[in-house]
Amino acid sequence: MQSLLTLLFLAPVLAIAASIQPPIELQTGHAIELDQRAAVAHNGVANTRGFSVHLARVHAKMQRGFAAYAKNTGSVHPNFHFVGKFGRRALATVGVPLTDDDELLWHGTVSVGNPPVKYKVDFDTGSSDFFLPSGDCKTNCAGHVRYNGSKSKSARATTKGFTLNYLDGSQVKGKVYNDTVSFSSSAMNGTQLVTTKLTANGAAVGAASVYSDGFALDQFPPDGLLGLGFPQISHFGRNPVVHNLIQQKQIKPVFGVKLASSKSELMLGGVNPGKYKGAFTWAAVNPVGFWQIKVGSVQYKGKTFKKNFSAVVDTGTTVIMGDEASVRALYKAIPGSKDVSERVSPGAFSVPCKSIPTVNIQIGNMTVPISPASFNLGQLYAGSKECLGGIVIGDSDFWILGDVFLRNTYTQFDIGNKRVGFAALK
Numbered sequence: 001m002q003s004l005l006t007l008l009f010l011a012p013v014l015a016i017a018a019s020i021q022p023p024i025e026l027q028t029g030h031a032i033e034l035d036q037r038a039a040v041a042h043n044g045v046a047n048t049r050g051f052s053v054h055l056a057r058v059h060a061k062m063q064r065g066f067a068a069y070a071k072n073t074g075s076v077h078p079n080f081h082f083v084g085k086f087g088r089r090a091l092a093t094v095g096v097p098l099t100d101d102d103e104l105l106w107h108g109t110v111s112v113g114n115p116p117v118k119y120k121v122d123f124d125t126g127s128s129d130f131f132l133p134s135g136d137c138k139t140n141c142a143g144h145v146r147y148n149g150s151k152s153k154s155a156r157a158t159t160k161g162f163t164l165n166y167l168d169g170s171q172v173k174g175k176v177y178n179d180t181v182s183f184s185s186s187a188m189n190g191t192q193l194v195t196t197k198l199t200a201n202g203a204a205v206g207a208a209s210v211y212s213d214g215f216a217l218d219q220f221p222p223d224g225l226l227g228l229g230f231p232q233i234s235h236f237g238r239n240p241v242v243h244n245l246i247q248q249k250q251i252k253p254v255f256g257v258k259l260a261s262s263k264s265e266l267m268l269g270g271v272n273p274g275k276y277k278g279a280f281t282w283a284a285v286n287p288v289g290f291w292q293i294k295v296g297s298v299q300y301k302g303k304t305f306k307k308n309f310s311a312v313v314d315t316g317t318t319v320i321m322g323d324e325a326s327v328r329a330l331y332k333a334i335p336g337s338k339d340v341s342e343r344v345s346p347g348a349f350s351v352p353c354k355s356i357p358t359v360n361i362q363i364g365n366m367t368v369p370i371s372p373a374s375f376n377l378g379q380l381y382a383g384s385k386e387c388l389g390g391i392v393i394g395d396s397d398f399w400i401l402g403d404v405f406l407r408n409t410y411t412q413f414d415i416g417n418k419r420v421g422f423a424a425l426k
Contacts, residue, residue, distance in 0.1 A: 029256065029270020030185040030198055032108040034123065046378030046388040051318075052345035055392065057214060058317045058400065061126055064164060065233040068128075069289045072232050078287060079310065079398045107222040108266060111182040112205060113152030119145050119223040123266055124316035125257075125291050125413065127227035128234040129162075130181065130241050131206030134174055139210045143217035144224075147207050154201075155179040162206055162235055172215065174208035181205065181241050183268060198251060198268060200244035204236045228255070228315070228413070232289035242268065246415065253416030257315060258425070259406045276410035280421035281366035290314075291413060293420050295399065296362040298326065305330045310398040313411065313420055317402030319377075320370075321394035330359070330391065338386065347393030350386035353379060359391065361405060366422055374407045
């Protein structure tokens with residue numbers, strides 16, 4: 001899962017209907033336990049350098065998604081933009097090479113190949129491809145479990161190569177295989193522990209012969225990354241793994257996510273009624289590629305700071321990112337807030353630790369309060385009375401709803417109906 005970019009093309013905001021509907025309680029889902037790698041804060045103190053690195057990487061990911069969208073659809077994404085002043089300044093802040101990246105990742109375990117080999121992967125709704133370090137990788141792959149397509153009986157090499165570029169000039173590159181990807185989940189059925197297995201045959205697996213600096217083991221403990229976005233933003237030009245599961249009738253076309261300090265979960269093929277309550281509020285995805293929806297408003301103490309705008313729902317981003325004018329106006333209304341762009345990262349703000357605000361995000365008829373615990377990313381330094389705020393400035397008019405938002409709602413990603421649902425947490 002960088003600070004922000006300049007909007008080149010911005011299509012008129014499309015009206016996306018959001019409505020309350022009864023919860024869909026799909027009992028056929030398969031739960032994948034998610035582990036939290038590391039928080040932005042350690043012992044209540046923000047890792048400001050890691051925070052700046054994370055913001056820069058988010059922007060690079062968005063740019064790659066825009067490029068893939070154009071290649072796969074033949075159309076320019078309505079939110080396509082170049083790296084603007086905040087994105088470039090964030091990169092300058094952290095320098096090259098990027099080290100000590102202490103972002104927040106949500107990862108679980110998958111098995112690939114025959115015989116199956118287990119890998120820990122970061123699940124990311126802001127991208128669509130699945131890649132692992134290859135057996136012949138010699139750059140930044142030490143300590144990771146490697147994928148060797150030549151040793152898998154189910155693997156088939158393709159002629160497709162791939163290169164993913166990062167803002168620091170580094171790359172992830174390699175070739176694409178077709179192979180089996182399996183997910184296992186366990187649940188209690190009465191007094192009996194039942195384990196189930198899902199297998200996607202012929203899934204696209206990127207075998208990276210070069211990992212970028214940010215994927216070195218000390219910065220990225222998972223072995224690889226598994227994207228949960230739509231095919232339109234796939235650099236491989238292939239279906240994402242979850243779409244393979246759907247086409248092969250392994251799961252229903254939906255997955256649910258709960259992110260928290262403990263008991264976080266990805267539910268493939270359904271949602272977990274034990275983790276939410278009440279009805280879902282739905283927002284249509286438009287355009288299809290990222291999980292991009294229409295948000296009604298951002299509010300603080302009854303005042304609205306942004307209305308009717310597009311936002312990407314992204315498990316691979318720690319913060320909430322927004323446009324400069326709205327974010328500055330929001331923090332101006334928060335007593336004691338300060339612009340800490342020079343001290344922390346371009347586009348960042350602090351708030352008084354003793355009075356963390358509650359900001360509300362409205363989607364359809366649902367208001368999601370961003371709890372102070374989610375909004376507060378830690379003291380600027382040990383003993384500081386200033387805490388890092390969870391909303392930062394981006395370079396464009398569209399927003400990104402990352403972990404700071406997602407910790408406050410149960411989220412259902414409905415692939416079949418191209419919509420996102422939000423429900424209150426239990």
